[in-house]
Amino acid sequence: MLGRMTDELPFVIKADREGFLLIVNGKTPLPHVLEALRTKLEESKAFFQKSKMILDLHQRPFDPEEVGAVRALMEQAAGVELAEVRVSCEDGAFSRWAAGLLGVKIRLGTERDKDTGASDSQANPHDASPPLVVRQTCRSGTRIESPAELVILGDVNPGAEIIASGDIVVFGTLRGVAHAGAQGDREARIWALHIEPQQLRIADLVALPPRGRKPKPKRYEVAEVKGDLIQVVSY
Template sequence: MGKVLKSGVTIKGTKDGLLFLLDDTRPFETIFQELKYKLEKSPGNLWNGPDTHVLIRIGKRQITREEESRLRKLISTHKNLIVHSIEAEGRPYLKDVNSGIQMLAGTVRSGQVLEHRGDLLLLGDVNPGGCVRATGSIFILGALRGLAHAGGEGDDQAIIAASQFRPTQLRIANVVSRPPDEWEEVDSEGMNFAYLINDQIAVDKMHQLPRFRPDLEWKDSRFKG
């Protein structure tokens, strides 16, 4: 008899939710297809309960932002499953991760284009006719009155945040925002952020961000004396 191949995807229940263990010795695509099969073929009642946090452990593997986006999108097809974090052993889980967010200061004026690889923190304004593009998320401590494009290489988990939110257009990954006149409905008091949901761009107050990106939420356990 031939040797039975061990499953490359293990799903365990924990007190905090579900733990997905992905075998790091097999190609990502093989693991992805096995996970997809398990999510599709398991009894429906397993994925239709209350909101459940998911921790994904990928071993010593590192993945690209595109692969991360595919994983998150696959798991989110079950609306009660919320990816809380992705972890690799002894290293950042992303191959193209930068050492922290890049901070720049200044005003992006009409006709200017500011481009950045990774996440960008801009201390300044983006004027009408100005454009900011990043492969990661964009955070503007100032007024956004021009165009902002986050997730420029397909990262649909990227967000766009600004202290004053009056963009002429927003883009996240390959999705383009609604017409500019509809942004007048957004409450300009306090910081707002834009994100993708159901292939559309939505806007909410900054304090709501952990509901949509629980992996970014600050935890006391990260700071131990």
């Protein structure tokens, strides 16, 4: 192990059977992580050269831009390949498909899951069917249904309707109608960079948007069931 994780250290690098494991401190700002990582890689370039690195974010919220910045730095400083990203299971579908867009394998689960070998399919019942991925903006009049998860790589405009048995993930602004958990799953969620819908539905519950403008989230928003109500949380 190169270092021992404390509140002061921005990261720890450990040996892993699949390469090196980079565990990032959840309290350290990204610029400090990048600066310290560049120094470590340049000082030990011969040691890390052409190796593979796994990025462990169990202690840190997943952010696609952060992953991209770390990946670019590793490649530039020592030719290190980012082989995998590990995130906690509560990060859910958003994290999994965001990493997929970056072209990096992602593994979901708690830190305990790493030891027990629990798989993604055990954590998510909808993994039995592949997600439907739509690589365009959904315009007015469009209706899209998925028997599993649904991923939209674009906006969902007013007048468009998207329906999924599992989670819905929108890499853009959701302004139309979205119905997650259409088979009755209240655990399903709706993820989007911005949620400004005509209507949200999760299982048998329906929510209409509040009046007035709301502040935009820093990274993304999630609609989920709490009690018997659909609530939108910003991150």
